[in-house]
Amino acid sequence: MSKELEFENSVKNILEYIGEDVNREGLEKTPSRVRKAFEFMCGGYKQDPKEIINQALFTSTNDEMVVIKDIEFYSMCEHHMLPIIGKAHIAYIPDGKVVGLSKIPRIVDVFARRLQIQEQMTEQICDALHEALNPKGVAVMIDARHMCMEMRGVEKICSTTVTSALRGLFKREKTTKDEFLSIVAQSLHK
Numbered sequence: 240m241s242k243e244l245e246f247e248n249s250v251k252n253i254l255e256y257i258g259e260d261v262n263r264e265g266l267e268k269t270p271s272r273v274r275k276a277f278e279f280m281c282g283g284y285k286q287d288p289k290e291i292i293n294q295a296l297f298t299s300t301n302d303e304m305v306v307i308k309d310i311e312f313y314s315m316c317e318h319h320m321l322p323i324i325g326k327a328h329i330a331y332i333p334d335g336k337v338v339g340l341s342k343i344p345r346i347v348d349v350f351a352r353r354l355q356i357q358e359q360m361t362e363q364i365c366d367a368l369h370e371a372l373n374p375k376g377v378a379v380m381i382d383a384r385h386m387c388m389e390m391r392g393v394e395k396i397c398s399t400t401v402t403s404a405l406r407g408l409f410k411r412e413k414t415t416k417d418e419f420l421s422i423v424a425q426s427l428h429k
């Protein structure tokens with residue numbers, strides 16, 4: 240049996256388990272729709288962040304902080320496979336090269352489109368940028384809502400989780416870190 244069919248049969252098992260009639264018309268294509276949705280939502284496993292960044296690296300003498308704020312993303316927690324919905328705020332200080340701006344949200348999606356815990360996703364984005372750009376510093380802050388804490392479990396719909404990862408100047412210099420925090424503060428969930 241193909242892997243695709245195995246996946247679709249697993250979806251049918253879940254539908255049966257929750258008490259659905261897998262043969263009713265509305266559910267006929269659901270297993271294959273779910274498979275395609277998962278292939279998209281977990282497409283990050285097949286992507287290489289270095290390859291993405293290397294497509295658009297430009298020599299530059301600029302060494303001022305570059306901040307890309309409010310990068311929305313959808314991920315899934317590895318414990319419940321329920322959505323994590325949030326925003327990433329990313330800054331770096333170039334050291335001889337800058338990256339095409341669109342590549343930063345692409346890197347966020349590479350790691351968001353995997354099963355995640357928020358702390359790990361924050362670190363992975365930071366490390367990927369640090370390794371590929373070799374900048375003077377990188378900072379990543381993620382502010383997200385976890386559906387496993389809203390739709391079920393503790394059912395706290397107003398709580399958000401903020402995580403950060405800092406490298407280089409952002410870690411060593413308080414003024415650099417504070418500048419990043421003041422730019423990002425306005426974007427955090429109220």
Ligand SMILES: Nc1nc2c(ncn2[C@@H]2O[C@H](COP(=O)(O)OP(=O)(O)OP(=O)(O)O)[C@@H](O)[C@H]2O)c(=O)[nH]1
Pocket residue numbers: 316317318355356357358385387388391392393
């Ligand atoms: N640190 C961290 N924990 C997470 C993240 N996403 C979900 N969790 C937590 O993972 C934990 C799993 O705990 P368990 O006790 O094994 O699972 P559970 O019985 O479903 O727990 P409840 O959610 O409290 O009902 C829960 O406390 C979740 O809130 C994340 O991104 N980071």
Ligand SMILES: [Zn+2]
Pocket residue numbers: 316317318319320321385387388
């Ligand atoms: Zn969860």
